[in-house]
Every structure is written in C-alpha cells, then in structure tokens.
Amino acid sequence: MDLALRLGRRCAGLTAENPAVGCVIAHNISGRVEIVGRGWTQEGGRPHAERVALAEAGPLAREATAYVTLEPCSHTGKSSPCADALIEAGIARVVCAHPDPDRRVAGRGFEKLRSAGIAVDVGLMQERAHRDLGGFLSRTVRYRPWLQAKMAFSPDGMIGIEGQGNYPVTGALAKSRTYALRAQADAILVGCDTVLIDNPALTVRLPGLEARSPVRVVLDSKGRMPLETILVQTAENTPVWIVTTEQMPRDKANALKEKGCDILRVDATPEGHVNLKLALEAMAERGINTVFAECGAKLADEMLKAGLVDEFFLYQGAEQIGPNGLVALDGSPEKALFSAGFILEENCNMGQDKLKRFVRPQSLDALYGD
Ligand code: AOF
Numbered sequence: 001m002d003l004a005l006r007l008g009r010r011c012a013g014l015t016a017e018n019p020a021v022g023c024v025i026a027h028n029i030s031g032r033v034e035i036v037g038r039g040w041t042q043e044g045g046r047p048h049a050e051r052v053a054l055a056e057a058g059p060l061a062r063e064a065t066a067y068v069t070l071e072p073c074s075h076t077g078k079s080s081p082c083a084d085a086l087i088e089a090g091i092a093r094v095v096c097a098h099p100d101p102d103r104r105v106a107g108r109g110f111e112k113l114r115s116a117g118i119a120v121d122v123g124l125m126q127e128r129a130h131r132d133l134g135g136f137l138s139r140t141v142r143y144r145p146w147l148q149a150k151m152a153f154s155p156d157g158m159i160g161i162e163g164q165g166n167y168p169v170t171g172a173l174a175k176s177r178t179y180a181l182r183a184q185a186d187a188i189l190v191g192c193d194t195v196l197i198d199n200p201a202l203t204v205r206l207p208g209l210e211a212r213s214p215v216r217v218v219l220d221s222k223g224r225m226p227l228e229t230i231l232v233q234t235a236e237n238t239p240v241w242i243v244t245t246e247q248m249p250r251d252k253a254n255a256l257k258e259k260g261c262d263i264l265r266v267d268a269t270p271e272g273h274v275n276l277k278l279a280l281e282a283m284a285e286r287g288i289n290t291v292f293a294e295c296g297a298k299l300a301d302e303m304l305k306a307g308l309v310d311e312f313f314l315y316q317g318a319e320q321i322g323p324n325g326l327v328a329l330d331g332s333p334e335k336a337l338f339s340a341g342f343i344l345e346e347n348c349n350m351g352q353d354k355l356k357r358f359v360r361p362q363s364l365d366a367l368y369g370d
C-alpha cells in the first residue's frame, strides 16, 4: 500500500477532476510475493489506476492481490467500472486504503467485489490516503477544493518592502519547493494586487516539469487585470481564469477573453470583493480539487478569517527587513495560524530558510462527510 500511495502521488496535479489513485498488484508465486502490476491514474484522469496495473499484470493478475488507494469504481462513466475489471481479471483479494465518497460509487465498488467472491479489506494506511486524496475528497464532500496557502515572511514578520515588487524574502531552495507545490496542485490562486505588483508568471520552472504548470487563477473583483501582464500574454499556453464580479466591464471581459483568458463571474461581498467561498465553489465546479494560493497580505487575511484555508506553507527567510517592511497577519503569522486552529505538521530547513507546514485538523475531519 505504501508503494501504491507513492505511485498515486506521481500524478498529483495531473488528473483533476479525478483523484490521483495508485494501484499495485502482487502475486504470491510459490511462496514468494512478487509485484506483477503497478498503475496510477493517467493524465486527464483516465485510464484509472487499476486498469493500468491490470494491463501490466496480464494473466498474472489471476489469484493475485490488488492494493488500491481508493475504492475501485463501480459506475460506468467514461470507461467501464474498475471493480468489473478486477473481477474479470480473476483477482482474489482487494486491499483498499480509502472508500470513495463519489455518489456513483460510495460502497458499491466494495459490494460488487464481495458479491463476486473477492476478499475485500478496507482501511490500510487510510490516514495517509485521506491526505493524499484530500483535494478529491474535499471537492466531492465539501463541494470546494482543498485550499493550500503559501506566504514568505522575514524573521521580523514582514513580507516585502513597499514599492519593491517581488521582494526575495527566501532563497533558491524555497523557490524550487514552491514550484514543486505548484506542480502538484490543480490551480494556482493569486489576488489581483499580486499581479499588479509582481507581474508573476506562476508557472513551474523546474527542469523536466515545465509542462506541469496548472491553471492560474486571479481574483479580480473590479476588472483591474491589465492586458499587458505576463499572465494574460501567456494565457494561450497555460490557462488563466479570472474570477470576477458584475463590476468587471463587459468590454474588459471581452478583451481578456480574446487573449485566451476565461472569465468566471461570482457574487460580490457587501464590500464589493469577490466572495471567496463562491470563487472556490466555482473552481470546484470546473473540476479543481486542490488550489495553491500564493497570498499577499490581503488575500491571506481574508481567507483565514473566512476559515477557508486548509493547509498553510509558511516560509521564513533568514534576513530581517526592518521597520520599512510590509506587515502581514499582524507580523505574527504563527500566532494567527495557531489561533485559527492550525497545528504544525512539518518543519524543515531549506538552506538559510525554514519551511513550516500547518494543517487544520478540522479540515481533514470534514473530508469524511457527515
Ligand atoms: C478508480 N480508480 O484511478 C480513479 C477513480 O469519469 P470517470 O469514469 O473517470 O469516473 C470518475 C470517478 O471515478 C471519480 O469521481 C472517482 O470516484 C473515481 N476515480 N476510481 O477506481 C482511479 N481515478
């Protein structure tokens, strides 16, 4: 199952709206356990993991055990059910980490297998599967994506210097880690202020992973997004969605569409901002499971206050910025996170910098549904 989970992670960020599932088929050949098939959900979500593993195992799947990170599907969607494929291949036992809450499956996968005489065990390494499949579970159970937020702070609680654009709070290793996180998400999210100040590309610039840049989403309530930005200029290559409100003028929306951007309109808050919850729901409707938000001060504050952040990547640079710096989260991000109910889950050094990863246990619990 550990291997199946790792195989599943290979396609994180490539399968939405489908989950990134892993599958290992192991055969007991004269007392020696041998792996005869390995599979993971393919790019775009199909074929499913089980099909890939079964294809590799061929006739050796007969009497073998299949380890799958998610309940095999039982519905005829864009392909026939994986449960049927496992039965037809003669699998003797299925060990599964996590049930599938998708209404079309929801236990029927296990039922199908059991009524064909297959032994089914559920729950092995479930907690890890719960995290790995968090995005899919979140969209399926909560109708919104799993929201990861990222911010970089100096030791004195600043995120940059006014008027100095993209201020390098952290170094090269932190940047690589951010690229990797971008690659594993289904969408990157920023506020329009970040675009106006930094003019970012928001792509994955790691050797060999350039093609894994997910859709880039900008929250732009009033339609301030300039046409000359890198994002708009590259929208034909890597998609750009602009989430806005009725306040974006029609001609501005048309000009952005002409450049290849998609416009999603949602209701505004009484203050005239994009309603964040509705923005996330609109993204989920388009099949986005996991969102990686690269926050400026305003977006971080609003998202935390709305209780929408599930996981927080807090980068800490080595150098003080001093009294002229831009303060965010009152200059005490950890305090803000702890008081919002987050716990510290990972703490590592990246050269001179530190990365602390926080999660909200409440968010993980919510993925089980009612
Ligand atoms: C599996 N193995 O590798 C994945 C599964 O639209 P379809 O037909 O591809 O079905 C999508 C649903 O199938 C999805 O919502 C989830 O319930 C399940 N995904 N199931 O057996 C896999 N990716």
Ligand code: ZN
Pocket (backbone or CB within 6 Å): 048, 049, 050, 072, 073, 074, 081, 082, 083
């Ligand atoms: Zn399937």
